[in-house]
Every structure is written in structure tokens, then in C-alpha cells.
Amino acid sequence: MVKPKGSILVADDEEHVRNLLQRVLSKMDYKVETACNGVEVLAQIKSHPFDLLIMDIRMPKKDGMETFKILRLDFPNLPIIMMTAFSTVETTLETMRLGAFDYLTKPFDISEVKMSVEKVFSSFFEKNELSSMDEKTANPPVKAFIGSSPLMQEVFKTIGRVSASDSSVLIQGESGTGKELVARTIHQYSNRKNKPFITINCGAIPEGILESEFFGHEKGAFTGAYQQKIGKFENAHGGTIFLDEIGEMSSSLQVKLLRVLQEREFERVGGNEKIVVDVRIIAATNKNLRQSILEKTFRPDLFYRLNVVSVLIPPLRERKEDIPLLAAHFRDKFCWKLGLKPKVISREALNALQSYNWPGNVRELENIMEHAIVMSSGQVILLEDLPLDLFNEHKTLFPEAAAKPKTLRTLIKALEKEAIVLTLQKTGGNKLKTAKLLDISRRALQYKIDEYGLENRVDSNEE
Ligand SMILES: Nc1ncnc2c1ncn2[C@@H]1O[C@H](COP(=O)(O)OP(=O)(O)OP(=O)(O)O)[C@@H](O)[C@H]1O
Ligand SMILES: [Mg+2]
DSSP states (O other), X not given: OOOOSOEEEEEOXXXXXXXXXXXXXXXXXXXXXXXXXXXXXXXXXXXXOOSXXXXXXXXXXXXXXXXXXXXXXXXXXXXXXXXXXXXXXXXXXXXXXXXXXXXXXXXXXXXXXXXXXXXXHHHHHHHHHHTTTOSOOOOOOOOOOOOOSHHHHHHHHHHHHHHTSOOOXXXXXXXXXXXXXXXXXHHHTSTTTTSOEEEEETTTSOHHHHHHHHHEEOTTSSTTOOXXXXXXXXXXXXXXXXXXXXXXOOHHHHHHHHHHHHHSEEOOBTOOOOEEOOOEEEEEESXXXXXXXXXXXXXXXXXXXXTTEEEEOOOGGGOTTHHHHHHHHHHHXXXXXXXXXXXXEXXXXXXXXXXXXXXXXXXXXXXHHXXXXXXXXXXXXXXGGSOHHHHHHHHOHHHHHHHSOOOHHHHHHHHHHHHHHHHHHHTTTOHHHHHHHHTOOHHHHHHHHHHXXXXXXSOTTOO
């Protein structure tokens, strides 16, 4: 018998599903065991390790969701594929958000099951290849849309409610809040998911060619139109069109778009054949469109057409509870990408991340975590591994002084300590250079380093 490629636990209360998966997966050379409910799953996983769990959501005793939540805490590295016959978008989103590796709906397409399982194991192999020195590398990244704050829970619920419908959706939020991610998620959980998702960035395409980008053109429609071109609306037939930065669209195109939304048909530029399309429109903007309406740069009738369902993504600074989860998610993503061992985020660094204001929202956090992973040399991401301006902002004394009354002496001491820490950081822990920059003697500096317990910030190779 061939050596099994890995061990899989299949959990379902229906015998035929267990049998089917056992047969299929054994044939693929996996070692398969089965369980009938959540209690059995937990018992089996505690008794010996598995490489993958495939679990039904609806099961007696302990259901899949409950079991999943327990496993996420006790066995965070175990990839889990969830399955169900009762797919509501809410449960789907919830499982993906909690970090399921994949989600399968019954009755399944066996090739989809195979593909999903292979994906789990191929990521293991990549992972092992990346660090043959140490088996314990970071977790494989799981597809995830993260947010446990009440504000994001509302967003998830709206996504859940609208995915199944064909209603137009307008997503509003500052830059980097996840508008595109929301749009893709809505598409992914709609019954259009196997049809195209086509993005048009209304801000990036020059006005002159935008119309032809949208609707296509006939040969000879204008100078340079050497052949017929099919536009994005036609290409998206059956699927979703994502109109990004809709607030940048010119007023003439707004009129044309409105017509398509009303009549669901259009002509290619230079043509007169009526083309009927079935597309779902999702638009996004970081502008306040109501303001644009007042300023007469956006048509109110188009706004109401697009804004059938409105999704408002709050800026990150208004949902700081999400920062630790997001930071951990990006940390795992980049550790994984770079083939590094898992890292932990120090309390100090996390505090800095949490007190920062995040003008660039989640995208900025993502970039900063990448920077931190690259900068950190050990297993712990330190405050020093974060970019300096973030560090500075965090360390600025004014919030401290404002938050709680402090004596002047305490504040001055804190300032002194901060100045030394920052300068040591700038000089790479070099005492001589630090003393020079601060214009104090080396002895005075050493005294203060001892006083404030900063010896660990000093480059020990310097002496
Ligand atoms: N809740 C989230 N969970 C995980 N990743 C997120 C989340 N929100 C945003 N991201 C990630 O942050 C980055 C920025 O998100 P996205 O591109 O969707 O933002 P946007 O609102 O479209 O920004 P812009 O207005 O600049 O186009 C992406 O890499 C996205 O995957
Ligand atoms: Mg975007």
C-alpha cells in the first residue's frame, strides 16, 4: 500500500456523505477517518492529530459551527473545510470569516471537493519546502474577511442579505477600507459567482474611451476603431459589474449609465443593434455622493438607482477592536508568504497599532504589517519594527498628558526617555552617536539608559 499523503477527518451525520468522501479521498491516497457529530470530532482530534478536517455544519449533539469555534482556539493550525446542504450566505460568510479554509455546498461536485483538498495539501508542501530547516512555519493563509466589531458585523449582515438578490449596491467608505473586498464577496456569494466579475475603474480610464470600454464599439465607429470591440457590460453578461470610483464619472457618461440601468439595454458606440444584458451593478466610491449631488457633479437619479442597497464601511479608526485580528491576519499572511516561522506581536507594538489613527485604513495596516515582518529579526514583532512615524505618533506625549493628569516631572521624564529611545533607534543603538545627537556626555547617557532600563535598546557590539 502507498504511504498516505495525509490524514483527513470527515465529519457528517449522514452516512452516505461519510461513505462517499471516505471512498473518494482514500482513492486519492489519503488516510480517512470519520465522525458523526461535533463531540466525536473533538474527541478524535484530541486523541491524535489530523492534517485536515472536513466538517458538516448541521450535526446533532455539537454542530459544526460550535465545534469550529472550539477548534479555532485549541487547534488554530488545523485547516478546516466546512460543508452544508443549507447554505445561507450568513453561515458561509461567518465560517469564512472565522477562518475556514474553504466552504462546500451539498450536493457537491466531487471535482470541487478534490480541488479543495488538494489545495490544502499543496499549501502544506509549499510550506515545508519553504523551510525544510524547521517544520513549524506560519499557518497557510486562509481566505478571510475579517471583522468582529459590531460595525463590521452589520456590514457582513448586509452582504449576507444582498448577495442573493440582484439589487444594485453602492459601497461607500474611505480609501483602503475594503470596498473592493466587499464587492467581490457579494459576487462570490451570489448565484452569479460562476459568471464574470468585471471591474471598471471609472477614475482611471480616460473620458474619451470610457464609453467604448463600457459598451464596446462597432468597426469604424470612430477614427482608430479598426474592428468591433465588445464592451465590459457585454462581457459581464450574467455576472457582476463593479464600478469603482463611481464619483469620478463624467456627467455625460452618468446619463448613459442611467439609461442602461433603467432599460437594461444599450447599443455599442457607432452601432444601432440593441444589446440586452443581465448584469448586477455594484458601485463604490470614497466620495460623499450626497455632497456631490449638492455640488451638481453627480446626478441624483443615478444615485438613487445605484443606492438601492447601501453598504457603508466604517473607517478603521472607528472599529479599533478589529485591529488585533487584522494585524494577526496580515502577520500570518506575510510570514507565510516569506516562509517564516510564526511570529507574535508584542504588547507594545499592538498598543501602538491600536492607538494609531489609520488614515489609510486596512490597506495601510496591511502595508505596515508587511514592513514589520520584514524588519523583525526574531519571533516577536517589536515596537521598533513598526515604521517610525507610527511609532512617533504613538509615543507622542500629548495624548498621554491629556488622558490623565500627570506631574510635570513625570512628563519631562517620559519625554526624556522617549527622546533617548527614538535617538537610539535612529542610530541603531549606537551610544556615542546618540549622546552626540542629544548633546549630552556619554556618561550622562549611560546613566539615563540605566535609569530608564534601556540597555536592551543598545547595540551590544558597539563596545
Ligand atoms: N476586513 C478585512 N479583512 C481582511 N482584509 C481586508 C479587510 N478590509 C480590507 N482588507 C484588505 O485591505 C486592502 C484594501 O482593501 P480594498 O482594496 O478592498 O479597499 P478599497 O476600499 O477598495 O480602497 P480604495 O478606495 O483605495 O480603492 C486589500 O488588500 C484587502 O484585501
Ligand atoms: Mg478600491
